[in-house]
Amino acid sequence: MTAPDPRLLGRDDPWDGVRAVVAGFGVSGFAAADNLTHLGASVTALADTATPAQLEKAELLEVLGARVDIHEGATSTLPDDVDVLITSPGFRPDATLLRQAEARGIPVWGEVELAWRLRPIGPDGVPAPWLCVTGTNGKTTTVQMLDAILRAAGLRSVAAGNVGLPIVEAVMDPTPYDVFAVELSSFQLHYTHTMGAQAAAVLNLAEDHLDWYGSGPAAMAAYGADKGRIYTGVERACIYNAADPATEALVREADVVDGARAVGFTLGMPGVGMLGLVEDLLVDRAFIEERGSSAAELCTIDDLSADGTTPAPHVVANALAAAALARAHGVSQAAVRDGLRGFRLDGHRIAVVASSGGITWIDDSKATNPHAAQSSLMAHEPVVWIAGGLAKGAGFDELVRSVASRLRAVVLIGRDREVIAAALSRHAPDVRVIHIDADETGAVDGGQALMVRVVEAAAALAVAGDTVLLAPGCASQDQFSDYAARGEKFAEAVRTIVDGS
Incomplete structure (x- = not known):
């Protein structure tokens, strides 16, 4: 009997007979293995090492019916019967396991790609939208700000992906979310193929994790290209940093849904179609009807300060990006203000x-x-x-x-x-x-x-x-x-x- 093609399956389809290998047993790897087992797939999880906490999770997976193989060299050979390989973002594209899958024509997904395919259908007949953020810096703060704004608007939101919940756990929640605030790293985006966010932002581009991509100028180009994948298929708005031309260039190169707009954010006076600052006000000239002649006040710079100190410029920039994503989703000015007023930075950030x-x-x-x-x-x-x-x-x-x-x-x-x-x-x-x-x-x-x-x-x-x-x-x-x-x-x-x- 031929196994079902996992590329044709969604959350509500029977996964019985699908042979899935999950490479890596970190947070995202366990989430993928656990939920694929729940769906009925035959799951093998591979890892070279594991912490004591991960070994406890491995025992749980085995009780649920998965096979877990953790030892040095476990990820060096792909099993014979495999229909899909779910890879941890820690595996470089030239990893032996991934090359073997490619040579055999086996699809390679990251946890984000799996989550996109498992989204539940909402009451309106469509899955809940994703608002996605990447960049070299500020991703977590921006996503957490975005989540706070969405919650202030009365929406059931969750910060997920590279922060908070693994995105597979979020989409498989028995109580569906209204909207997802998703942080994505370049590693995660590299293994994402079909995602199309409602709105997406690249906050900035600078050297980081280049050792994952090799060396020389080609490494930076590959890193930037993976960041730019977040714009592919965007429905409403591609948010970019007007102070970082590389982010705008990624928007120009993106293959988006007809009608999607480019929306910049700036710490200066915003032009038409942008968010920015007018004196001490954060304002919107992108998501209002009269944007050609006026701007809508979102909040003040003081609203971003939890302790009475002036927020650093990059914190203000993060708030503008979060506001742009929320406004693309249709959130009100008041919700932006209330969400940002109540937001507090995580520890170890300035x-x-x-x-x-x-x-x-x-x-x-x-x-x-x-x-x-x-x-x-x-x-x-x-x-x-x-x-x-x-x-x-x-x-x-x-x-x-x-x-x-x-x-x-x-x-x-x-x-x-x-x-x-x-x-x-x-x-x-x-x-x-x-x-x-x-x-x-x-x-x-x-x-x-x-x-x-x-x-x-x-x-x-x-x-x-x-x-x-x-x-x-x-x-x-x-x-x-x-x-x-x-x-x-x-x-x-x-x-x-x-x-x-």
């Missing part, structure tokens, strides 16, 4: 840890690439900058050139700190640079001893009026479990050494 002796200590550990670090540095002056970690193939020359005049000193950590040091020597040779080697501290307590040394060095360099800013510009996993752990160790060290608490 969070003030302490203010003592005229020095402000800020945790922006979430700044895991040069573009994010640059945005953070441009909001403060003068700065003692704490940077370093895993550079992921990115360069720092442009960043250092743009912020050199703001730097009091720099404290460098991590495996790729010499990449930053070299850029500093070229473009900011007079700025004092201190290297903190993990070997000097023993790197005990999950990096706490290391961070104590870092904070002590920064405290010795800073003077009243300075900001000490942890904005590493790099990933954290060389010395910490993740960016959150890095930020927590920084905050703990600051409270101990600076506050004495």
